[in-house]
Amino acid sequence: MSHPYESILTPLRIGNVVLRNRLFSAPMGLHCLQGGEPYPTQAMIAHYAQKARGGAAVVTCSGTRAYSTPGNGRNICYDLYSGEGQHYLAQMADAIHFYGAKASMEIAVQPKDGAYQASAGNRVMGPGNQISKEITEEVMQEAIENLQLQVTTLKRLGFDMIMLHIAYNMGLLGSFISTRLNRRTDEYGGPIENRVRFLNRCCDAVHEAAGRDFLIELRMSGELPPEEGFTIEDACRMAKAIEGHVDLMQVHAPTEWQAHPMSFEKHLPNLWMAEEIKKSGAKIPVVTIGGYQDLDEIEEVLRSGKADAVSMARGWLADPNLGRKAQAGQGKEVVPCVKCMRCHDSACIEGTTFVCTVNPLMGVEHNLLEKPGAAAERKSVAVVGGGPAGMAAALELRRRGHSVTLFEASDRLGGQLNFADYADFKSALAKFKAYLIRQVEASDIAVRLSTPATKQILLSGGFDAVFAAVGAEPVRLPGMETAVLAPEVFREADELGHRVTVIGGGQVGCEAALFLSRRGHKVTVLEIQEKILADASPSYRNRLTRNLSGEAELAVITGARCTSAGEMTAYTCSDGTDGVIPTDSVVLAAGMRPNLDAALSLWDAGYEFRLIGDCMQTGNVQKAVRSAFAAAQAI
Numbered sequence: 001m002s003h004p005y006e007s008i009l010t011p012l013r014i015g016n017v018v019l020r021n022r023l024f025s026a027p028m029g030l031h032c033l034q035g036g037e038p039y040p041t042q043a044m045i046a047h048y049a050q051k052a053r054g055g056a057a058v059v060t061c062s063g064t065r066a067y068s069t070p071g072n073g074r075n076i077c078y079d080l081y082s083g084e085g086q087h088y089l090a091q092m093a094d095a096i097h098f099y100g101a102k103a104s105m106e107i108a109v110q111p112k113d114g115a116y117q118a119s120a121g122n123r124v125m126g127p128g129n130q131i132s133k134e135i136t137e138e139v140m141q142e143a144i145e146n147l148q149l150q151v152t153t154l155k156r157l158g159f160d161m162i163m164l165h166i167a168y169n170m171g172l173l174g175s176f177i178s179t180r181l182n183r184r185t186d187e188y189g190g191p192i193e194n195r196v197r198f199l200n201r202c203c204d205a206v207h208e209a210a211g212r213d214f215l216i217e218l219r220m221s222g223e224l225p226p227e228e229g230f231t232i233e234d235a236c237r238m239a240k241a242i243e244g245h246v247d248l249m250q251v252h253a254p255t256e257w258q259a260h261p262m263s264f265e266k267h268l269p270n271l272w273m274a275e276e277i278k279k280s281g282a283k284i285p286v287v288t289i290g291g292y293q294d295l296d297e298i299e300e301v302l303r304s305g306k307a308d309a310v311s312m313a314r315g316w317l318a319d320p321n322l323g324r325k326a327q328a329g330q331g332k333e334v335v336p337c338v339k340c341m342r343c344h345d346s347a348c349i350e351g352t353t354f355v356c357t358v359n360p361l362m363g364v365e366h367n368l369l370e371k372p373g374a375a376a377e378r379k380s381v382a383v384v385g386g387g388p389a390g391m392a393a394a395l396e397l398r399r400r401g402h403s404v405t406l407f408e409a410s411d412r413l414g415g416q417l418n419f420a421d422y423a424d425f426k427s428a429l430a431k432f433k434a435y436l437i438r439q440v441e442a443s444d445i446a447v448r449l450s451t452p453a454t455k456q457i458l459l460s461g462g463f464d465a466v467f468a469a470v471g472a473e474p475v476r477l478p479g480m481e482t483a484v485l486a487p488e489v490f491r492e493a494d495e496l497g498h499r500v501t502v503i504g505g506g507q508v509g510c511e512a513a514l515f516l517s518r519r520g521h522k523v524t525v526l527e528i529q530e531k532i533l534a535d536a537s538p539s540y541r542n543r544l545t546r547n548l549s550g551e552a553e554l555a556v557i558t559g560a561r562c563t564s565a566g567e568m569t570a571y572t573c574s575d576g577t578d579g580v581i582p583t584d585s586v587v588l589a590a591g592m593r594p595n596l597d598a599a600l601s602l603w604d605a606g607y608e609f610r611l612i613g614d615c616m617q618t619g620n621v622q623k624a625v626r627s628a629f630a631a632a633q634a635i
Helices: 042-053 083-098 137-157 171-177 197-210 232-241 271-279 295-303 314-318 322-327 342-349 388-399 415-421 424-442 455-460 486-495 507-518 538-549 596-600 621-633
Strands: 012-014 017-019 023-025 058-062 102-107 161-165 215-221 248-252 286-289 309-312 380-384 403-407 446-448 465-468 472-474 499-503 522-527 554-558 560-564 568-573 578-582 585-588 592-594 608-611
Touching: 023 322, 042 058, 042 083, 083 102, 083 137, 102 137, 102 215, 137 161, 137 197, 161 171, 161 197, 171 197, 197 215, 215 232, 232 271, 248 271, 271 286, 295 309, 295 322, 309 314, 314 342, 342 538, 380 388, 388 403, 388 415, 388 424, 388 465, 388 621, 415 424, 415 486, 424 507, 465 596, 465 621, 486 507, 486 585, 499 507, 499 578, 507 522, 507 538, 507 554, 507 585, 522 560
Parallel strands: 023 058, 023 309, 058 102, 102 161, 161 215, 215 248, 248 286, 286 309, 380 403, 380 465, 403 446, 465 608, 499 522, 499 585, 522 554
Antiparallel strands: 012 017, 472 592, 560 568, 568 578
């Protein structure tokens, strides 16, 4: 019998090892999912076990220290050699095995003195940002012996394989690949076949110590920036040179910032490199990574032979049940990742809590007193507002067995997410909005469009509970009553004049500015703070800033307070200087204000009442979805 995801579900055999399908879970530095413990806590073990339960063939954990040295108390790097560390690492491998996946660990190849690289004089990342020393044969042997100790220990603890990360010149092994970093004239320098010689020695040592059935996955860049001297042609030759030494070759991005593609970039940006390596005739299994999650796309990639397996990080966070949905043929049921990078930033940069915009359980599931399940009593619930919070609440309420009626004042669902249909760089968010609408329409939730709910309507409906999800509205500033509000720009861009001044350089204002610039407008952004995008997460801020700077007809003026808006928009800078901007249209992006009065007007003692989403406190999609899901558990 044919299956829509036959290629995804086909087992991958490597020697005597069988991987149950072609979906891998890539490592992530989930530093704030636990404290500074030198071992995985139950929160981390549960996180990785969930990916295995969701159908991943390989779950790669991150990561262990090469030596039993003190950690920094913030970033995860487990002590592989302490007794307590080994106990918990063994539990992690066992939990992954319980659900049928292979357990892999990301490790490092390095001597005890971390200042060594292929050649001397290079900057070495880490404490002190020291200058490298050229690695000698004696030190190479030291690193190899330590590597063997690592893998034999991991194998004893139950792990099935390791990942060596050398993408974008990562670590000691990565320094050998770049001709900029590797200036050796011996057998380890020059052509790529020489530059992988030490890598091959390391991999042979792994197999010698742990056996051929202990697999090695190599994460490498398919090409590097021009100054590094490593092209896709080199990658193809490298793939052939490491055959018989490396078991799986994961083809990654050229640089670290490109490793996490967002909607600003080309879709599946790394696929072409994996495809070129496959075309070269290399026999090593090729794993592709970078922006995957759509099961139909993944199936096409595998069926067409462009890669042998697909690895994902954010995709498994957005929907931990990817593999199970593939098995069930439920590609349309996959919760889309919106590529916002809040997972990465919350876990790796901001270091406060771990969140996912579209998965409200992420980061809290292990702490819940009760796991989300069916409600003890079926109730009739009204949800007022058809934006992301309203739809998320309605879906979770219905899943728990309640009867749900969804009121929306406009003629369509989507709320503030509807703007995403117009901007190509918000395509991932548009997919999530479409997913929510599709799920609502496929359910038996009673949807009443063009129906502004009132207290009288709700009381007459006999509802047991009411959820107010009426959102927020843009802030209007005195003297700018005729300005176009930023959220409306995406539908009305053609009605604006050529020269546009955007008042407000937060995320909404900058997104509107980028959209207008790409539509041919000459745009100036005025931001009263010294930096733009203060409300954006770090990764999104960096990526959006990069795109803004690439627009020739877009200017940003920071530390500038708008004093009057019109044909000659005036502003005063923080240094006391004044300026004017010839303006045809003014766009106002001064923030959002919760519709709290409208929400509270729906309250009545006759039913249980809850505020969710932006009408309670303005935030972002992640906070709206989380508040909706949490409230739905309490009914």
